[in-house]
Amino acid sequence: MSLRINQNIDALNSYRNLSVTQGQMSKSLEKLSSGYRINRAADDAAGLAISEGLRSQVGGLKVAVRNTQDGVSVVQTAEGALTETHSILQRMRDLSVQAANDGGLNDDAKGNIQSELTQLNSELDRIASTTKFNGTSLLDGSFNKAFQVGADSGQTISVAIGSAGKGMDAGGLGVAGVDVTKVAANGSTGARTTEPADGTAAVVTVTAGPDATGATQDYSAVGASLNGSITSAGKTLDLGTLKKADDTKGWDDSTNEAVIQSALDNTFGTNKITVDTSSKDAVFTGSVPPKAGAASTPEEIAGANVSFSQLSGASGAIDKIDAAIKTVSTTRANLGALQNRFEHTVNNLNVAVENLSASESRIRDTDMASEMMNFTRSQILSQAGTAMLAQANQAPQGVLSLLRG
Known part of the structure; x- marks a missing residue:
C-alpha cells in the first residue's frame, strides 16, 4: 500500500463517478419536469428530426x-x-x-x-x-x-x-317573369292582350294562311304565300310584301328565313322578333316589344291568320x-x-x-415511470458518491501518523 498526497486517485475516481451521476440526475429532473424525453437535439438528434x-x-x-x-x-x-x-x-x-x-x-x-x-x-x-x-x-x-x-x-x-x-x-x-295568364288564339281579325306588368315582352306566332278552299296551308309548301300584318309600337310589317327567295321552295328553308328575319329586323329592330324553324306551321316567333313608355298598355297584333299567346301560359309555367x-x-x-x-x-x-400523435409521443415524450426509476437510481448513486468522496478525502490523513513517529 502506498500513501500519496499530491494525487488522491481514490478521490478523483469518486469525483468523476459523482459528476456523471449528477449529470444523469439533472437530465432526469429536466425530463420529469418538462414531460419530454427530447428537450434538445443532443438528447436524440435523429428522433428530434423525425418528431418535428x-x-x-x-x-x-x-x-x-x-x-x-x-x-x-x-x-x-x-x-x-x-x-x-x-x-x-x-x-x-x-x-x-x-x-x-x-x-x-x-x-x-x-x-x-x-x-x-x-x-x-x-x-x-x-x-x-x-x-x-x-x-x-x-x-x-x-x-x-x-x-x-x-x-x-x-x-x-x-x-x-x-x-x-x-x-x-x-x-x-x-x-323569372312566369306569367300564368291564359290567352286564346285569335281568329282572322287579330287579337289584343295586355303586356305583363313588369314589361316582359309577349310572343307572336305567324301561322299558315288559308288557301282558296279555306284550308290551312303549310308554309313549307311550294307556292304558299304570307299574308296579314303585324303592328307593334306604332310600326307595321305587311307580311304580304315579303317575297320568297326562290318560288320553287317553301318558306322554311334558310334563305327564306333570312328574308323574313331581315324584314323583321328592319321594321321592329334587330332581334326583337326572330324566326323559329321548329315547326312548319309556325314560321317565326319572337318578342313584340311593349310600346315606349306604356309597358302595361294593350298591344295590338293585327291581320288575318296571326295568333297571339303569352310567353308562358299556365301549362308552360x-x-x-x-x-x-x-x-x-x-x-x-x-x-x-x-x-x-x-x-x-x-x-x-x-x-x-x-x-400520428401517438407516433410522435413515443419518440419525444417522457415515459414517466421509467424516468422516475432512472432518477431514483441517480439520486441514490449521488448520495453514495458524495459519501465515498468524503471517505477518499480522509485517506491522506494517514500520512500525519507517520510524521508523528
Whole structure:
C-alpha cells in the first residue's frame, strides 16, 4: 500500500463517478419536469428530426379538420336556404296548376294568382342574393371554391353551387317573369292582350294562311304565300310584301328565313322578333316589344291568320317550375353528398391525427415511470458518491501518523 498526497486517485475516481451521476440526475429532473424525453437535439438528434416532421403533419391535419368543418357549415347554410327555395317552387307549381283551370277562374282570380307568383319570384331572388357565409354569396352562381382538407398542398375538395352566372334566383332557375295568364288564339281579325306588368315582352306566332278552299296551308309548301300584318309600337310589317327567295321552295328553308328575319329586323329592330324553324306551321316567333313608355298598355297584333299567346301560359309555367324544382333537387342532392364526404373526411383526419400523435409521443415524450426509476437510481448513486468522496478525502490523513513517529 502506498500513501500519496499530491494525487488522491481514490478521490478523483469518486469525483468523476459523482459528476456523471449528477449529470444523469439533472437530465432526469429536466425530463420529469418538462414531460419530454427530447428537450434538445443532443438528447436524440435523429428522433428530434423525425418528431418535428410528425409534429408539423399533426398540426396541419388539425387545421385541416377545422377547414373541413367550415366546408360542412357552408354546405349546410346553402342547403338550408335551398330547403325554403324548394318550398317556394312547390307553392308556385300549385298556383300554376290552379291557374290552368281556365274554365273555373275569372280574370280577377288569375290576377291574384299572378300577384302571388310575382311575390314568390321576388323572394327567390332575395334568398339567392342574401344567403352568404362569412360575407361570400352562396346561391348567386358565383360560388366555386376549394377547401384545404389535408396537411399537404393540393389536398382540396372543391364546392360549386349552381353554374357560372346561373344561380338559385328566379332568373337562374328559369322562372323569372312566369306569367300564368291564359290567352286564346285569335281568329282572322287579330287579337289584343295586355303586356305583363313588369314589361316582359309577349310572343307572336305567324301561322299558315288559308288557301282558296279555306284550308290551312303549310308554309313549307311550294307556292304558299304570307299574308296579314303585324303592328307593334306604332310600326307595321305587311307580311304580304315579303317575297320568297326562290318560288320553287317553301318558306322554311334558310334563305327564306333570312328574308323574313331581315324584314323583321328592319321594321321592329334587330332581334326583337326572330324566326323559329321548329315547326312548319309556325314560321317565326319572337318578342313584340311593349310600346315606349306604356309597358302595361294593350298591344295590338293585327291581320288575318296571326295568333297571339303569352310567353308562358299556365301549362308552360308548370313545365318551367318542374324544371326549376329538378334543378334545386339536384343541387341539394349534390350538397348532401358533399356534406357526407366532408364528414367522412373529418373522421379520417381525426384518426390520422390520433395515430400520428401517438407516433410522435413515443419518440419525444417522457415515459414517466421509467424516468422516475432512472432518477431514483441517480439520486441514490449521488448520495453514495458524495459519501465515498468524503471517505477518499480522509485517506491522506494517514500520512500525519507517520510524521508523528
